[in-house]
Amino acid sequence: xxxxxxxxxxxxxxxxxxxxxxxxxxxxxxxxxxxxxxxxxxxxxxxxxxxxxxxxxxxxxxxxxxxxxxxxxxxxxxxxxxxxxxxxxxxxxxxxxxxxxxxxxxxxxxxxxxxxxxxxxxxxxxxxxxxxxxxxxxxxxxxxxxxxxxxxxxxxxxxxxxxxxxxxxxxxxxxxxxxxxxxxxxxxxxxxxxxxxxxxxxxxxxxxxxxxxxxxxxxxxxxxxxxxxxxxxxxxxxxxxxxxxxxxxxxxxxxxxxxxxxxxxxxxxxxxxxxxxxxxxxxxxxxxxxxxxxxxxxxxxxxxxxxxxxx
Amino acid sequence: xxxxxxxxxxxxxxxxxxxxxxxxxxxxxxxxxxxxxxxxxxxxxxxxxxxxxxxxxxxxxxxxxxxxxxxxxxxxxxxxxxxxxxxxxxxxxxxxxxxxxxxxxxxxxxxxxxxxxxxxxxxxxxxxxxxxxxxxxxxxxxxxxxxxxxxxxxxxxxxxxxxxxxxxxxxxxxxxxxxxxxxxxxxxxxxxxxxxxxxxxxxxxxxxxxxxxxxxxxxxxxxxxxxxxxxxxx
Numbered sequence: 001x002x003x004x005x006x007x008x009x010x011x012x013x014x015x016x017x018x019x020x021x022x023x024x025x026x027x028x029x030x031x032x033x034x035x036x037x038x039x040x041x042x043x044x045x046x047x048x049x050x051x052x053x054x055x056x057x058x059x060x061x062x063x064x065x066x067x068x069x070x071x072x073x074x075x076x077x078x079x080x081x082x083x084x085x086x087x088x089x090x091x092x093x094x095x096x097x098x099x100x101x102x103x104x105x106x107x108x109x110x111x112x113x114x115x116x117x118x119x120x121x122x123x124x125x126x127x128x129x130x131x132x133x134x135x136x137x138x139x140x141x142x143x144x145x146x147x148x149x150x151x152x153x154x155x156x157x158x159x160x161x162x163x164x165x166x167x168x169x170x171x172x173x174x175x176x177x178x179x180x181x182x183x184x185x186x187x188x189x190x191x192x193x194x195x196x197x198x199x200x201x202x203x204x205x206x207x208x209x210x211x212x213x214x215x216x217x218x219x220x221x222x223x224x225x226x227x228x229x230x231x232x233x234x235x236x237x238x239x240x241x242x243x244x245x246x247x248x249x250x251x252x253x254x255x256x257x258x259x260x261x262x263x264x265x266x267x268x269x270x271x272x273x274x275x276x277x278x279x280x281x282x283x284x285x286x287x288x289x290x291x292x293x294x295x296x297x298x299x300x301x302x303x304x305x306x307x308x309x310x311x
Numbered sequence: 312x313x314x315x316x317x318x319x320x321x322x323x324x325x326x327x328x329x330x331x332x333x334x335x336x337x338x339x340x341x342x343x344x345x346x347x348x349x350x351x352x353x354x355x356x357x358x359x360x361x362x363x364x365x366x367x368x369x370x371x372x373x374x375x376x377x378x379x380x381x382x383x384x385x386x387x388x389x390x391x392x393x394x395x396x397x398x399x400x401x402x403x404x405x406x407x408x409x410x411x412x413x414x415x416x417x418x419x420x421x422x423x424x425x426x427x428x429x430x431x432x433x434x435x436x437x438x439x440x441x442x443x444x445x446x447x448x449x450x451x452x453x454x455x456x457x458x459x460x461x462x463x464x465x466x467x468x469x470x471x472x473x474x475x476x477x478x479x480x481x482x483x484x485x486x487x488x489x490x491x492x493x494x495x496x497x498x499x500x501x502x503x504x505x506x507x508x509x510x511x512x513x514x515x516x517x518x519x520x521x522x523x524x525x526x527x528x529x530x531x532x533x534x535x536x537x538x539x540x541x542x543x544x545x
Binding site for chain 2: 305
């Protein structure tokens with residue numbers, strides 16, 4: 001009997017194999033990568049009782065991505081509601097489900113959020129490069145063919161384990177997708193002081209629109225023009241969520257696939273949870289930046305992790 | 312050297328040592344890199360050195376923000392500069408030709424010299440590797456002689472071939488992978504920077520020194536170089 005597999009019958013715009021990211025290699029110029037909504041990604045693995053960092057699928061937009069089962073398997077789906085169907089029947093996220101041989105899983109279009117996560121028993125089979133399965137197209141790292149490319153029609157997905165738990169996500173813990181008006185906590189950086197007083201006031205007291213120039217490298221926000229005394233700085237390391245302000249005064253939030261170093265002044269950095277939320281915002285979504293101290297953000301972050309510490 | 316520890320993110324601290332770019336910074340940056348790696352151990356997630364700073368990403372499930380700051384201060388309290396003589400010297404063969412270095416003529420004209428003189432000048436100095444970034448194995452090197460320093464293109468090219476050698480202001484670099492890029496391209500090398508980085512063993516490391524050497528098309532081809540001309544695309 002051949003191993004159970006999922007065949008890609010039709011590829012959507014972007015489905016990537018991701019784990020939590022490629023860490024400890026930033027000094028080589030290698031980007032972090034990893035699941036953009038890491039919270040949804042961890043929940044997907046948690047639902048199957050997998051190690052939380054097991055490679056899973058990040059599905060952006062849906063766009064007709066069609067997967068067909070060869071053999072029976074339990075999968076878990078979290079993150080965005082991409083109007084998924086199982087043999088035509090609607091399939092709600094934040095639960096695990098069984099896919100039987102011959103059945104098709106289809107992802108149509110975003111209803112809430114932008115990125116869905118599909119976890120597999122024991123994690124997907126995928127090459128590990130520089131300590132991670134994260135797929136980064138620009139760097140040609142990760143992915144089934146080790147070229148960083150997204151899934152293509154005709155490819156087959158297989159996975160590591162054949163046992164799984166079937167956990168249920170408690171109702172009060174189900175993460176909601178961000179809606180217009182959501183708040184994105186930001187830890188102020190040292191260069192914040194170089195912005196004019198009125199720019200700092202506007203940054204935190206006016207809504208920002210998520211622009212359509214948004215991808216895994218960065219998300220542009222449009223709103224009032226921010227200016228300050230610095231136009232460029234000597235290139236330095238860029239943390240996840242850094243809010244850099246190029247000369248046009250419109251901030252760019254640097255996400256998982258960002259460059260490792262760069263030379264635009266920064267307001268600070270969104271917290272990892274805020275990055276996860278921003279990764280689910282469709283263009284046009286209104287967001288507010290709200291300052292938070294590093295210690296408060298860390299306390300929230302530890303509470304978030306405590307939710308998964310059940311195994 | 313004047314140590315400043317600045318908040319850069321929820322669990323990221325910017326360790327700032329200098330305010331200007333200088334080859335002499337490297338001995339301190341390398342020493343700080345080593346000291347911080349040892350001090351943080353498995354609480355270190357990433358440490359990215361650059362010209363004047365090191366961005367330190369620690370694990371806030373192991374250390375608080377205050378503990379991480381104290382750890383940095385302690386680790387760097389008795390810092391002495393590293394021995395930069397230990398950095399490797401690299402000889403990088405480059406095929407300088409307008410087909411693969413489409414900005415040769417413009418950079419030379421701007422500097423008021425011939426293309427031959429430009430190539431000679433680019434090969435003359437030994438460059439210091441200041442930082443890795445932009446792409447896996449991409450080393451920012453300098454300082455290029457003021458006479459040939461040229462600002463970045465106003466509109467970056469959408470496609471720059473792997474191995475392209477370029478200059479931007481007083482810096483020079485090699486593109487390890489095909490990518491968009493705004494540096495002025497002078498030629499191409501067959502040295503496989505990306506393959507080294509992918510194995511976790513970058514050829515160029517901060518503190519190393521690099522000298523470029525002009526080779527013929529035949530030598531370039533013999534080294535496995537790709538002679539496909541750069542296409543001008545907007």
